[in-house]
Amino acid sequence: MQSLIDHARTFHQRLSGDRRHLDPLPDGVAPQAMFITCSDAQVIPSLITGARPGELFELRTAGNVIPPYRLGRLTAEAATIEYAVSVLGVQDLVVCGHSRCGAVQGRVRSWTLRSAPTTRWWLLQTHRWRDVPPDDEEEAARSHLVAQLDKLRRYPRVARGLSSGRLRLHGWFYEVDTGVVLNYRRDARGFTPL
Numbered sequence: 001m002q003s004l005i006d007h008a009r010t011f012h013q014r015l016s017g018d019r020r021h022l023d024p025l026p027d028g029v030a031p032q033a034m035f036i037t038c039s040d041a042q043v044i045p046s047l048i049t050g051a052r053p054g055e056l057f058e059l060r061t062a063g064n065v066i067p068p069y070r071l072g073r074l075t076a077e078a079a080t081i082e083y084a085v086s087v088l089g090v091q092d093l094v095v096c097g098h099s100r101c102g103a104v105q106g107r108v109r110s111w112t113l114r115s116a117p118t119t120r121w122w123l124l125q126t127h128r129w130r131d132v133p134p135d136d137e138e139e140a141a142r143s144h145l146v147a148q149l150d151k152l153r154r155y156p157r158v159a160r161g162l163s164s165g166r167l168r169l170h171g172w173f174y175e176v177d178t179g180v181v182l183n184y185r186r187d188a189r190g191f192t193p194l
């Protein structure tokens with residue numbers, strides 16, 4: 001932790017010669033995309049996309065799980081998605097899963113989450129078991145991502161945006177060992193290099 005503290009303490013000094021990292025976006029300029037991904041420390045959206053400050057609006061959850069939309073149920077995810085679409089005017093939504101995802105592994109092998117009952121419950125109640133094949137970890141992670149995309153499409157504001165053509169939805173799968181990013185092709189029900 002000390003190295004992180006030291007870096008944060010001197011961060012402003014390293015930026016002092018490069019105002020590009022500090023200047024705010026002009027009024028009315030929305031982030032280029034909302035990026036919904038796992039809380040896993042190996043996934044760094046700005047590193048993967050090259051986004052500069054202000055360009056990505058992020059939502060991170062264990063396993064990049066998006067809960068099913070239910071009218072009247074308050075969730076941090078629903079509020080954050082609504083804010084991105086309705087207030088910021090974001091037009092592209094990226095859901096990015098990844099390989100070696102501990103949450104997906106916990107979903108497939110639930111005994112690994114014995115000490116984390118809240119996480120286990122969260123993963124169990126947010127999508128159906130039949131969406132995740134138990135014998136292929138990589139396939140499970142990709143199937144898990146597709147399940148999150150399907151749930152996101154059912155959020156009313158997202159559904160309206162997609163049907164009107166104002167919103168675009170992207171499903172990415174990041175391979176942490178290679179850095180390769182795959183793109184989900186809904187028409188082909190498969191993944192191809194981005």
Ligand SMILES: [Zn+2]
Nearest residue numbers: 038040101102
């Ligand atoms: Zn993960």
